[in-house]
Amino acid sequence: MTTAVKPRIATVSLAGCFGCHMSLLDIDERLLDLVEIVDFDRSPIDDIKTFTHRCAIGLVEGGCANDENVHVLEEFRENCDILVSIGECARTGGIPALRNSIPLAECLDEAYRSGPTVYNPTGTLPTDEELPLLLNRVVPCHEVVRIDYHVMGCPPSAETLWQVLTALLSNEKVQLPYELIKYD
Amino acid sequence: MPEEVTLTIDGKKITAKIGQSILEAAEENGVYIPHLCALQELHSTGACRVCMVRIDGRYSASCTQPVSDGLQVEVESDELLEIRKMIVEMLFAEGNHFCPCCEKSGNCELQALAYRLGIDSVRFPYQFPQREVDAEHPDVFIDHNRCILCGRCVEASRNADHKTALEFIGRGKNKRLAVTGIVDLDRADKAVSVCPVGAILLKRQAFQVPLGQRRFDHEPIGAEVESRNPEVRTP
Ligand code: SF4
Numbered sequence: 001m002t003t004a005v006k007p008r009i010a011t012v013s014l015a016g017c018f019g020c021h022m023s024l025l026d027i028d029e030r031l032l033d034l035v036e037i038v039d040f041d042r043s044p045i046d047d048i049k050t051f052t053h054r055c056a057i058g059l060v061e062g063g064c065a066n067d068e069n070v071h072v073l074e075e076f077r078e079n080c081d082i083l084v085s086i087g088e089c090a091r092t093g094g095i096p097a098l099r100n101s102i103p104l105a106e107c108l109d110e111a112y113r114s115g116p117t118v119y120n121p122t123g124t125l126p127t128d129e130e131l132p133l134l135l136n137r138v139v140p141c142h143e144v145v146r147i148d149y150h151v152m153g154c155p156p157s158a159e160t161l162w163q164v165l166t167a168l169l170s171n172e173k174v175q176l177p178y179e180l181i182k183y184d
Numbered sequence: 185m186p187e188e189v190t191l192t193i194d195g196k197k198i199t200a201k202i203g204q205s206i207l208e209a210a211e212e213n214g215v216y217i218p219h220l221c222a223l224q225e226l227h228s229t230g231a232c233r234v235c236m237v238r239i240d241g242r243y244s245a246s247c248t249q250p251v252s253d254g255l256q257v258e259v260e261s262d263e264l265l266e267i268r269k270m271i272v273e274m275l276f277a278e279g280n281h282f283c284p285c286c287e288k289s290g291n292c293e294l295q296a297l298a299y300r301l302g303i304d305s306v307r308f309p310y311q312f313p314q315r316e317v318d319a320e321h322p323d324v325f326i327d328h329n330r331c332i333l334c335g336r337c338v339e340a341s342r343n344a345d346h347k348t349a350l351e352f353i354g355r356g357k358n359k360r361l362a363v364t365g366i367v368d369l370d371r372a373d374k375a376v377s378v379c380p381v382g383a384i385l386l387k388r389q390a391f392q393v394p395l396g397q398r399r400f401d402h403e404p405i406g407a408e409v410e411s412r413n414p415e416v417r418t419p
């Protein structure tokens with residue numbers, strides 16, 4: 001008996017809320033079908049932190065809000081044949097990008113100094129060098145690397161993710177029915 | 185002078201009444217031409233350019249172009265689809281459209297057009313402009329982040345409500361909607377109900393229609409026009 005090598009999938013949440021990952025878990029018992037046909041590589045689902053092999057598909061939730069997001073996204077592009085933006089944050093910047101029309105210094109001031117619930121008598125801002133540096137603006141993934149597919153939704157429904165994944169894995173065209181096309 | 189003229193849309197002959205725009209004639213014949221600023225009961229200003237077609241080979245806004253005998257109108261082509269997509273993508277890139285937290289989502293004509301045109305990403309860099317939310321009026325929000333400058337509300341205030349409660353000020357990328365303050369905007373004004381997007385909203389009405397029952401949840405925009413024509417299938 002030969003065991004065919006299964007295609008590998010990597011997933012990550014950048015500047016997202018993990019809602020898209022929750023939606024992926026929401027395919028329920030079809031998860032069992034999924035692990036029959038794919039192996040998960042780097043992903044919060046199996047807690048693998050670095051790429052172990054080249055992957056057929058990379059699913060990216062969230063846009064880029066800091067330099068670490070950019071670095072990880074570039075790594076995904078290098079290691080995945082097909083890179084997919086999942087959800088509104090990856091596709092447009094989403095809710096984190098609400099800060100984009102406010103200067104970064106003002107955002108930090110509101111969050112760490114002058115916000116109504118902040119207690120910070122010394123007025124220091126977080127400066128630990130372990131912390132990723134914030135970008136001036138939150139940007140969607142396709143403004144940083146080439147993205148092959150965009151999946152809409154906040155989050156995309158489990159059915160949407162299932163249809164996209166099964167189409168990609170069987171080399172078919174991704175064609176969603178109208179009712180699954182949503183920006184919310 | 186004859187009351188009716190004959191023209192062709194994508195090679196098919198249709199009859200239209202003199203005085204109609206190409207957009208109106210097309211709709212009456214079950215052909216949907218995507219549009220954002222034109223509204224049947226208002227005077228068309230040709231502001232958005234989404235309704236672009238080719239008339240005898242020339243590009244023109246179909247909402248402002250009157251019908252005349254023998255015109256050859258092209259509506260469906262890969263090139264025109266691409267032009268429409270670009271115009272709609274520019275509207276998304278130029279304003280601040282956060283659909284997941286917008287009260288208009290599901291009932292919004294801009295969003296519905298993007299669905300219909302198959303826009304899954306915007307090719308232009310998002311501008312994230314700094315714009316205001318005007319909540320001063322007791323019953324009406326004006327959220328400039330979502331305004332696409334279509335002019336419907338200005339037109340309605342002037343010619344349907346017979347006020348000039350709203351006007352445009354500024355030019356180019358500084359153009360924006362302004363409340364004139366000369367007369368009061370009333371919650372029952374037509375100007376308040378015609379906005380295609382979530383830029384003019386009545387207060388205390390948000391998210392009243394549940395998901396699954398909103399205007400564009402099940403049928404794409406334009407489907408009602410196409411249902412008049414048995415030969416067309418909505419994509
Ligand atoms: S106005 Fe329409 S396109 Fe803009 S955020 Fe609201 S739903 Fe989305």
Ligand code: SF4
Binds near residue numbers: 334338361378
């Ligand atoms: S507020 Fe609405 S109706 Fe008025 S110009 Fe802006 S988008 Fe058009």
Ligand code: FES
Binds near residue numbers: 221229
């Ligand atoms: S609908 Fe014709 S220009 Fe806007």
